[in-house]
Amino acid sequence: MTTTAPRQNLGSRARSLLRAALDEYGDSPRAAGWLRHHLDRFDEPLRLAIAGKVKAGKSTLLNALVGEEIAATDAGECTRVVTWYSDGPSPRIVLHPRRGEPRPLRTHRDEHGGLVIDLDGTDPETVDRLMVDWPSAGLRTTALIDTPGIASLTVDAAGRAGEFLTPEDAPGQADAVLYLMRHLHAADARFLESFHDRHVARATPVNTVAVLSRADEIGSGRLDALISARRIAGRYRTDEKLSTLCQTVVAVAGLLALTGRTLRQDEYLALRALAGVDPDVTEAMLLSADRFVAPPPSVVAALPDDVGGAGRAALLGRLGLFGIRTSLALLRQGTDAGAPPDAAALAAELVRRSGLDELREVLATQFAERRDLLKARSALLAVELVLRREPRPAATALATEVERVFASGHEFAELRLLAALRSRAVGLPPEVRDEAERLVGGAGTRTAVRLGLDPEADAATARAAAVEALQRWRRRATSPLSDRTTTDACGVVVRSIEGMLVSLTST
Structure with missing residues (x-):
């Protein structure tokens, strides 16, 4: 099931505002050029910096x-x-x-x-x-x-x-940002704060995903390095400060991912030759980069002739110590099973272990599924900029409409709620808060994802789950024990579920 919650024509409203602004500012080359540029951006690919x-x-x-x-x-x-x-x-x-x-x-x-x-x-x-x-x-x-x-x-x-x-x-020229960091340092936090918009439609981490890059180096290149990196990324995801500045944090070993996607046959053959060497010998070589490239003469004597110093240096540059350790382990495990992986199978496994597939899924759910929202946001900010740079009495109605879209657009309300939930500004119990995040699209905008269902669930199953969720959240929204902030938050969740039901009924 791939149905998504209705977007209430946010993109159409933004396009209409751009065209109305063009009509008003057609006599200003600078403003008209800026507005046409953003109108064209609707039909362009998403821009990811x-x-x-x-x-x-x-x-x-x-x-x-x-x-x-x-x-x-x-x-x-x-x-x-x-x-x-x-x-x-x-x-x-x-x-x-x-x-x-x-x-x-x-x-x-x-x-x-x-x-x-x-x-x-x-x-x-x-x-x-x-x-x-x-x-x-x-x-x-x-x-x-x-x-x-x-x-x-x-x-x-x-x-x-x-x-x-x-x-x-x-507004920035990018629709979304992938921010890479090796650890969360003060400079990273300062940049994310500077990129974090302060407008009602911008006060959200919707367009930023953080990547714990070079994740293989966190564990000093050990085979369990990525396990450690994913554990750290998980802690960052629950950090109250960082969670208000980015959608999520993903651990990726970029070098391993790149080499997996571009692995050459000669590199595979060199790795297979090294995998045939006594593991004690190769493990001693992998204590450091220098030792791998220039091991002691006694070690060199145990190495195959077709994996010389230049070849080992090239492998190190392409895979790093972690990638070489991982490749040798995979090749040896395959040999023990009687079926060593070929170059294509090894490359696919390196990519899988690198975390790249997880990042691609995040980019699909957080950015690709929100493409219309991100582009509408950029368009509205462009109109707002023109109105601020070249104020005119006749443009007052445009300014009012921009604010109306920012304030009333349900997609923006969902994003504001996401930011409030992640900053713990809404007093909901943890399990209820997690459900609220999911229902308003924190894990992706597809209806099945929002409802916590299997992606292949049929429409009848989805409708039943949505009706049950709607009843539950309406009770929370009308509870006399809830404060105003909680009631407003529940109201946004209710509207999201109602939108899903409308979408499911029309399919």
Whole structure:
């Protein structure tokens, strides 16, 4: 069952407001251009920015999501520039300078087919952005935006990231943000707070998901590193402060995910050769990166000839110590069972263990399912900006309508309630609060998810569950023991359930 709760034409209301504002501001080139741009955005893929401090693994995770190496992962000049990646019929790179006309850059690939971006001598500080077209199914519904590191050693690069993500007098260009952190440091919290909008429609973490990136390093590369990382991510999800700043926290080993999605046959053969070595020998090598690349002569003598120092260094760069340990364990387990995995099976298992599949599911439920809401939100903020920058007496009615949509749109009411529930501002018992979060879309907007049912549940089962939930929450909403805050919260939940029933009745 894939039915979603009705959206009450929020997108249509936002489009109508944009068109009405265009009629009013058609004589202002700046305002009209801004409004047309946001009207066009409704038909574009969702814009997802990837942000975080330097060395958080932004480009690596972007490559893993796309399934190809198209973003530079070293500390080169391109990592200091905001770079947009979109689906296109053929590879193309266009440089947009801060001053002057855009110009194409030469497109070429490295020996393994990855994209190489060369600014051709252009100073990165003079570049506004790079636009990269790349044929990819992973970019058809979501455009990815790689941003320079927050708190970068280069002041200009850090400033450019902040300017793009949290402009002072305008809504950001991204519809949603994936924020990467290695641990929750003060700088991470400060950025999330700066990105956390303060408007009635913005006072919610709806458009931010945090990723505990480089999760394999948390356990010093041990085989149980990701278990530890997921436990930490779980604690972060229940942190009262962080839960008000982002939808959820996911642990991902980005390097493992990328290599799993791009594993080459020669790498698989090298790993299989190492898996045939005495486990005591390889475990001694894996005590450190230096020891793996340059082990003592006695260890080298026990290694196969086709896995030399250069090959081991290449494997280390592609997988890290955790990825090598995991790969060897998987290959040996397969051998014990009499059926060692081939390259495709090993690659799929590395991706599964990396946490990338969980992140993709989160992106689907938190962003893709809320695409209309996120785009409507961006459109309303665009109208609001124009009205604030160029106030006119005749635009008063527009301003009133913007506020009416923000205040009355049930989707926004759900988001405000989510923020209140996660900050414990509503006095509900834990189990009741968890149900309220689920019913208003905290775990996803599909009706089955909201009702806590199996995704394949039929409509009759869903209707029965919705009727039962509606009766329960109406009793809570009318209880004389509830304070005003609790009553209002229950009223929002009731309206969400009523919307589900309407949707189920119409199917």
